[in-house]
Amino acid sequence: MGICRSILIVLAALLLLPGSALPAQRNACLICHRPHHAEQGNCVGCHRGNDRTNRREIAHHDLIVGRFAHFTLKGSPIVVRGKELLEVLACRRCHVYEKKGNRLATDLAMLARSVGPQAIFDSIRSPVLLMPNFHLDDGQLAALVNAILGETESAGAGAPETARVVHFEAGKRAEENVFVKQCGPCHKLLSERFGGLGNGDIGPNLSGLLSEYYPNTYRDTEPWTTGKLMKWLENPRNMRANARMKPVRLAIGDFVLLMQTIRINLEVYTEKEVMNVP
């Protein structure tokens, strides 16, 4: 009985110890690191990881390293730079970012929930076949990753919206597509209706052409329209003195099929309807 009581007293005394003295409540990151940005949050709030252990590998699990952590600072110039790059490089002609953009590929805001920052970095540096290689340096890539992580934070919870791209059931139909035959040797296209088409790299990737997110490359700063594309195909040199692309002559029926392949959110099908879309 006496022994039991003294054990209980010891236990009670342990429970009454001030919280800070219990190892489980200390920020174990501070065993190895000095604090910084303390006024703006705590270590795991900005870097993730596990602050309940003194073992580095466990403490660093899922860690956001310094160069990808800038999005946690308010008004970070690196995030601003990343957003500028997203704009200039027109990522939105394929991806949704800040709820704007074509749904041809993953919504960038949803990405960081399933993929780590380094994997995002790597997939922009070494992109999949249908995504252009922008040949960016490490600083530009890190800025883009920070802009994507920052957007993930502010997007909040919600069901991820899937890309709208449909894929050919059989390769044969893809080969018959007018884009594949007439443009595919020099261009690539991620199309909403038929998935990835073409395999050329001589000309630019045309995904999202004629949508508001494609860069305004027609005569410097003008957006592309159906009519302008038609003129361009008749003779690119009339539009750009030193264009390398040669004229491509298409029967009107093929041009309509081309529009139905290239355009996004196009719910019209007859020749007249297609030609009337600006």
Ligand code: HEC
């Ligand atoms: C046992 C010691 C130890 C603990 C505990 C520890 N770290 Fe580290 N940390 C290191 C060492 C050593 C490095 C440098 C080598 C490396 O990157 O692994 C480092 C590097 C880092 C880096 C920089 C990586 C980069 O390249 O930018 C960050 C950020 C970091 N730690 C955050 C944390 C956070 C947050 C915690 C707590 C959740 C933590 N660390 C806990 C030892 C530790």
Ligand code: HEC
């Ligand atoms: C408000 C967000 C924030 C908090 C809180 C924060 N960090 Fe950082 N950390 C960053 C950012 C951003 C960087 C990138 C360089 C910079 O701006 O300081 C960074 C960089 C680092 C680095 C890389 C080396 C360096 O100084 O560049 C280490 C290590 C690190 N943090 C550890 C920690 C630890 C440990 C804590 C908790 C004591 C912590 N950080 C708290 C945002 C934060």
Ligand code: HEC
């Ligand atoms: C021509 C279309 C296109 C453009 C432009 C484009 N991407 Fe992509 N991107 C893709 C495709 C296709 C994939 C792979 C499939 C998917 O993720 O939907 C992809 C994948 C990614 C991934 C990896 C996604 C994952 O699931 O792991 C990241 C990150 C990414 N893109 C970022 C960017 C950024 C940043 C830009 C602008 C600098 C950009 N992309 C421009 C088409 C494009």
Ligand code: HEC
């Ligand atoms: C033999 C190669 C070749 C073929 C075939 C070809 N193009 Fe091009 N295209 C190019 C090249 C090279 C450029 C780059 C601009 C230039 O001409 O200097 C280009 C540029 C373009 C541009 C301008 C894009 C921009 O943002 O500046 C459009 C639009 C375009 N092509 C559409 C098409 C379409 C549609 C087809 C098929 C009907 C097609 N091209 C067939 C080589 C080709």
